[in-house]
Amino acid sequence: MRLFAAVLPPVDVVEELGAVVDRLPAGGGLRWTGRAGWHLTLAFYGDVPEATVPELAERLARAAARTGTFAIGLRGGGHFGGRFLWAGVAGETAALSRLAERARAAGRKAGIEGEHRRYRPHLTLARAGDPYDFGPHLTALDTFTGTPWTVAELALVRSNLPTSGVPGERPRYEKVGGWPLAGAR
Structure with missing residues (x-):
């Protein structure tokens, strides 16, 4: 299964950014990501054998337990090579960044x-x-x-890639595990 570690923004943060994205120019061959899948990738693992998932989960739990809660927000935007638009x-x-390194190490x-x-x-x-x-x-x-x-x-998070061949179909993301950071209630 295709997996990655991520931070998932709360619904109100997604709605706030969504209100701005709704006003951005559309068209021109852009493929917009779906709000339901908005996330901050920490580590991309690619295709992971089913048998490896329990050990990965255990190591991610340890990484989370060693990381305290912290505050972030979305601000501004940019692009990578004229191909990816991001907030x-x-x-x-x-x-x-420390949490991302711990997720990669896991x-x-x-x-x-x-x-x-x-x-x-x-x-x-x-x-x-x-x-x-x-x-613009x-x-x-x-x-x-x-x-x-x-x-x-x-x-x-599991990434389910499109299989229908329908133009514009997006990947579907499914949270398969989550671990509280140190100090989280």
Whole structure:
């Protein structure tokens, strides 16, 4: 199964960002991510054998227990190579980066190779097949400052890729586990 570790924003934060995204220019070959799947990826594990999941879960539980709660919020936006539009993250980003490193380490210790990129916290909003001029989108996102929230859980999420072949179909995300951070109620 395709898995990743993530922080899932609360519903009110998703709605707040959604109100801004609804006003962004659409079309032009952009594939928008669905609000139900908005998340901050910490570690992408890829295809993980079913037999490995219990050990990964145990190691993620330990990573969560070693990480205290922290406050972040969504702010501004940017893009990666003209292909991915995203909302940025502000607040205790050093704590978020530590949690991401612990989630990557949990995967490595469970025998999962995963991806090895420098961690850059973001929430993906849209993808483009070809390089895209996100200028108007970035202008609109530039002034966005979302309500901060306390991150209190590390989630393990399954990514179910589209199988129907229907254009515009999106991946579906399913939370398969969650562990409270230290100090979370």
